[in-house]
Amino acid sequence: MKMIYTSFDDAVSDINDGSTIMVGGFGLVGIPENLILALVDSEVKHLTVISNNCGVDDWGLGLLLKNKQIDKMIGSYVGENKEFERQVLSGELEVELTPQGTLAERIRAGGSGIPAFYTPAGVGTPIAESGEIREFDNREYLLQTALKADFSLVRAAVGDQDGNLVYNKTAQNFNPMMAAAGKVTIAEVEQLVETGTIDPNHVHTPGIYVQRLIEGKQEKRIERLTIRDEA
Amino acid sequence: MKMIYTSFDDAVSDINDGSTIMVGGFGLVGIPENLILALVDSEVKHLTVISNNCGVDDWGLGLLLKNKQIDKMIGSYVGENKEFERQVLSGELEVELTPQGTLAERIRAGGSGIPAFYTPAGVGTPIAESGEIREFDNREYLLQTALKADFSLVRAAVGDQDGNLVYNKTAQNFNPMMAAAGKVTIAEVEQLVETGTIDPNHVHTPGIYVQRLIEGKQEKRIERLTIRDEA
Amino acid sequence: MAKKQMDKATIRERIARRAEKEIVSGSYVNLGIGMPTMVANYIQDGKQVVLQSENGLLGIGKSPLKKEVDPDLINAGKETVTAQKGASYFSNAESFAMIRGEHLDLAILGGMEVSVTGDLANWMIPGKMIKGMGGAMDIVHGAKKIVIIMDHVNKHGEPKILNKCNLPLTGKSVVNRIITDRAVIDVVEDGLILIEVAEGWTIDEVIQSTEPKLKISEDIRTGTY
Amino acid sequence: MAKKQMDKATIRERIARRAEKEIVSGSYVNLGIGMPTMVANYIQDGKQVVLQSENGLLGIGKSPLKKEVDPDLINAGKETVTAQKGASYFSNAESFAMIRGEHLDLAILGGMEVSVTGDLANWMIPGKMIKGMGGAMDIVHGAKKIVIIMDHVNKHGEPKILNKCNLPLTGKSVVNRIITDRAVIDVVEDGLILIEVAEGWTIDEVIQSTEPKLKISEDIRTGTY
Numbered sequence: 001m002k003m004i005y006t007s008f009d010d011a012v013s014d015i016n017d018g019s020t021i022m023v024g025g026f027g028l029v030g031i032p033e034n035l036i037l038a039l040v041d042s043e044v045k046h047l048t049v050i051s052n053n054c055g056v057d058d059w060g061l062g063l064l065l066k067n068k069q070i071d072k073m074i075g076s077y078v079g080e081n082k083e084f085e086r087q088v089l090s091g092e093l094e095v096e097l098t099p100q101g102t103l104a105e106r107i108r109a110g111g112s113g114i115p116a117f118y119t120p121a122g123v124g125t126p127i128a129e130s131g132e133i134r135e136f137d138n139r140e141y142l143l144q145t146a147l148k149a150d151f152s153l154v155r156a157a158v159g160d161q162d163g164n165l166v167y168n169k170t171a172q173n174f175n176p177m178m179a180a181a182g183k184v185t186i187a188e189v190e191q192l193v194e195t196g197t198i199d200p201n202h203v204h205t206p207g208i209y210v211q212r213l214i215e216g217k218q219e220k221r222i223e224r225l226t227i228r229d230e231a
Numbered sequence: 232m233k234m235i236y237t238s239f240d241d242a243v244s245d246i247n248d249g250s251t252i253m254v255g256g257f258g259l260v261g262i263p264e265n266l267i268l269a270l271v272d273s274e275v276k277h278l279t280v281i282s283n284n285c286g287v288d289d290w291g292l293g294l295l296l297k298n299k300q301i302d303k304m305i306g307s308y309v310g311e312n313k314e315f316e317r318q319v320l321s322g323e324l325e326v327e328l329t330p331q332g333t334l335a336e337r338i339r340a341g342g343s344g345i346p347a348f349y350t351p352a353g354v355g356t357p358i359a360e361s362g363e364i365r366e367f368d369n370r371e372y373l374l375q376t377a378l379k380a381d382f383s384l385v386r387a388a389v390g391d392q393d394g395n396l397v398y399n400k401t402a403q404n405f406n407p408m409m410a411a412a413g414k415v416t417i418a419e420v421e422q423l424v425e426t427g428t429i430d431p432n433h434v435h436t437p438g439i440y441v442q443r444l445i446e447g448k449q450e451k452r453i454e455r456l457t458i459r460d461e462a
Numbered sequence: 463m464a465k466k467q468m469d470k471a472t473i474r475e476r477i478a479r480r481a482e483k484e485i486v487s488g489s490y491v492n493l494g495i496g497m498p499t500m501v502a503n504y505i506q507d508g509k510q511v512v513l514q515s516e517n518g519l520l521g522i523g524k525s526p527l528k529k530e531v532d533p534d535l536i537n538a539g540k541e542t543v544t545a546q547k548g549a550s551y552f553s554n555a556e557s558f559a560m561i562r563g564e565h566l567d568l569a570i571l572g573g574m575e576v577s578v579t580g581d582l583a584n585w586m587i588p589g590k591m592i593k594g595m596g597g598a599m600d601i602v603h604g605a606k607k608i609v610i611i612m613d614h615v616n617k618h619g620e621p622k623i624l625n626k627c628n629l630p631l632t633g634k635s636v637v638n639r640i641i642t643d644r645a646v647i648d649v650v651e652d653g654l655i656l657i658e659v660a661e662g663w664t665i666d667e668v669i670q671s672t673e674p675k676l677k678i679s680e681d682i683r684t685g686t687y
Numbered sequence: 688m689a690k691k692q693m694d695k696a697t698i699r700e701r702i703a704r705r706a707e708k709e710i711v712s713g714s715y716v717n718l719g720i721g722m723p724t725m726v727a728n729y730i731q732d733g734k735q736v737v738l739q740s741e742n743g744l745l746g747i748g749k750s751p752l753k754k755e756v757d758p759d760l761i762n763a764g765k766e767t768v769t770a771q772k773g774a775s776y777f778s779n780a781e782s783f784a785m786i787r788g789e790h791l792d793l794a795i796l797g798g799m800e801v802s803v804t805g806d807l808a809n810w811m812i813p814g815k816m817i818k819g820m821g822g823a824m825d826i827v828h829g830a831k832k833i834v835i836i837m838d839h840v841n842k843h844g845e846p847k848i849l850n851k852c853n854l855p856l857t858g859k860s861v862v863n864r865i866i867t868d869r870a871v872i873d874v875v876e877d878g879l880i881l882i883e884v885a886e887g888w889t890i891d892e893v894i895q896s897t898e899p900k901l902k903i904s905e906d907i908r909t910g911t912y
Binding site: 105109112113114115116117118119120136137139141145166167168169200201202 | 336340343344345346347348349350351365367368370372376397398399400431432433
């Protein structure tokens with residue numbers, strides 16, 4: 001019932017200039033590596049990208065940035081590279097910073113038919129300056145609206161032919177909410193299995209949220225290798 | 232790290248008159264049977280009960296009802312028994328009806344620090360009469376506030392000593408949100424296992440939400456047995 | 463079959479079979495409690511349909527064999543069911559996120575009254591015991607298409623399709639299509655359009671038993687079900 | 688050890704070791720990126736602590752052995768970690784539901800400035816590149832107790848505990864306790880109370896290097912760390 005692709009280029013071929021896309025991952029963990037590479041190849045421009053971070057210089061969303069394919073970035077922690085800073089200061093790149101929990105909840109709201117909600121995060125800070133504050137039980141909260149995307153690019157450890165997804169460890173992160181908030185959700189999976197293989201109790205993203213699937217091999221680059229010595 | 236009980240009576244002994252409690256389950260599926268029986272034994276009165284349904288005449292929350300322990304019921308579909316109707320008509324029982332999705336989301340909000348959110352459900356209906364309507368993107372939505380409880384009574388298939396819970400099939404229903412929305416959450420589990428037994432990728436309710444655990448055997452009554460014949 | 467001779471069960475089956483035609487292969491569907499649930503019995507071979515149950519199941523299967531019965535596995539009508547291959551279980555919050563977020567293609571629900579503007583009343587009758595709306599108020603705002611199935615008239619022979627609902631609403635301007643024992647009627651921008659007439663009924667009889675003025679579709683078909 | 692001779696690493700360790708004392712056995716704790724993460728290295732044997740990582744892990748374990756490294760398993764600082772027995776993984780939405788819903792007992796975070804009313808600034812310096820607030824703005828409203836660890840004064844020797852923060856805020860009235868290289872100060876209803884003074888410093892020196900007027904706790908202790 002789902003579109004199963006074998007070419008990453010084909011899987012993203014209808015992502016057009018000016019599209020709003022969500023891209024899963026936290027740092028470089030759980031990012032749809034090959035879908036991002038295909039976007040770089042596609043040369044699509046003027047993207048609005050919603051993602052917690054913006055990759056590093058030479059990997060992940062950093063590649064789209066270097067290629068000047070992003071007009072606007074919505075995230076919670078960005079600018080881990082010089083090119084990001086340069087583009088922001090020169091006005092080539094617009095940035096909207098959102099507290100991480102607010103970002104996660106805005107995306108969840110987008111997929112859940114909740115147009116807006118209130119959160120304590122950001123009250124009394126610069127991000128509330130143009131916002132709407134309201135009291136509930138004598139405490140102040142900030143109104144936040146839902147985020148949706150034309151396309152969501154997510155990565156899972158396992159996907160079946162019906163689009164059910166299972167994530168591995170902290171590679172889950174933003175992927176489930178983004179899968180639900182995209183008009184078209186494209187899942188890059190490490191392993192594509194037959195329907196019926198995944199225990200229905202273990203599904204993280206029900207297949208209804210996924211329109212396209214493609215299997216691929218990831219590099220899984222490590223940003224900050226921290227190890228302990230054998231005792 | 233959690234309080235592990237062996238007596239259901241002890242597990243609910245500090246639920247006092249006038250408490251607000253959430254009780255998991257959909258119909259009779261996934262209800263904390265033995266915790267409810269212990270509440271009946273405890274004779275605690277003037278409860279506000281938040282649960283999707285209110286049991287049947289002689290099982291589940293119907294037992295608390297029969298025993299006149301409930302002052303107010305918040306649910307989406309109730310009154311499957313005559314006693315419920317009698318108590319409502321006589322004014323002994325107050326009922327607050329909420330659309331099922333709104334109920335689920337209000338409870339999720341309660342556990343998530345979201346004081347209020349907007350939903351399309353109920354716009355233009357009696358439940359919006361005293362409510363607050365607001366437009367987002369030219370569509371009307373109704374403001375709904377979070378629900379919390381003094382105690383949440385949930386049931387899971389498996390629980391470990393650290394409070395991690397796994398639910399079975401549709402016995403999950405309202406249990407995860409209620410586990411998060413109770414000041415004190417008491418989990419009745421079919422099987423209590425050693426910490427480390429549950430795969431961290433398969434945990435439905437992280438242990439942080441659960442304060443007390445108790446293992447018990449359930450009757451699992453079936454409300455509407457529907458079977459097909461062998462072909 | 464002449465209309466007078468049709469018993470209630472036969473009429474319900476007729477409506478359910480017609481409603482089944484609304485289901486496109488490859489779609490995700492929620493069926494309401496009661497007559498809508500019956501629609502599942504008539505899904506044509508080869509149609510791939512994933513049925514959602516708002517209590518937390520995507521991929522409802524057949525009723526279980528006696529030996530397959532699992533008390534932890536029910537549908538929203540509290541009936542024991544099985545799960546299809548490729549099914550998933552989740553909480554009610556996730557289930558209604560799915561519904562409210564417009565991920566379902568279609569919901570087929572029962573109705574008491576439908577208005578000319580697509581208002582639906584199907585959850586309470588004032589003066590009678592109110593049991594609650596369950597998930598109906600969420601579902602009518604969620605699925606991409608809302609089809610209401612019901613008798614064309616009430617037991618007194620009075621129209622149930624009205625200029626304005628008398629009963630308290632479940633949702634305002636939510637209905638896309640009405641399927642009754644007599645006709646299929648679409649709710650569009652400027653009113654109601656009659657698009658099909660059931661076997662044994664005439665266009666005129668349908669017009670007479672419907673309160674709002676009906677436009678007649680250029681492609682109207684009669685005797686289709 | 689005389690204060691002048693302490694190098695930066697030693698001072699950080701001193702602060703981290705004192706912050707560790709805030710952690711009660713049996714509690715759930717979030718440690719911020721940077722110096723707060725170091726606190727985990729000093730958790731006393733026998734203390735049962737569950738560390739939460741806002742990227743979706745409850746139960747952070749030790750750093751992995753080289754052979755244990757899993758690129759899919761990191762903490763919020765993007766460092767490779769392991770998971771404790773009894774850990775669970777979940778989405779960022781669930782993670783911040785947990786944080787915002789006040790389920791964590793304690794968060795230990797870094798700070799640039801703290802005000803007399805418990806305002807915290809720790810995410811941006813105007814004129815410098817703004818990288819974002821990450822999860823800090825959510826965490827300060829979530830955990831039941833917020834402890835800020837930082838140097839007592841900036842590199843120019845000026846107080847970082849102020850009547851009013853100069854930098855843009857992370858949160859208003861959110862800090863419960865401040866732990867610096869010189870002192871432990873609590874934020875209470877009507878101001879700041881000095882409760883501990885670090886080894887090598889005097890009460891007077893702490894008062895001098897703190898902008899707001901400090902009340903002195905009746906139980907003040909000196910040389911505690």
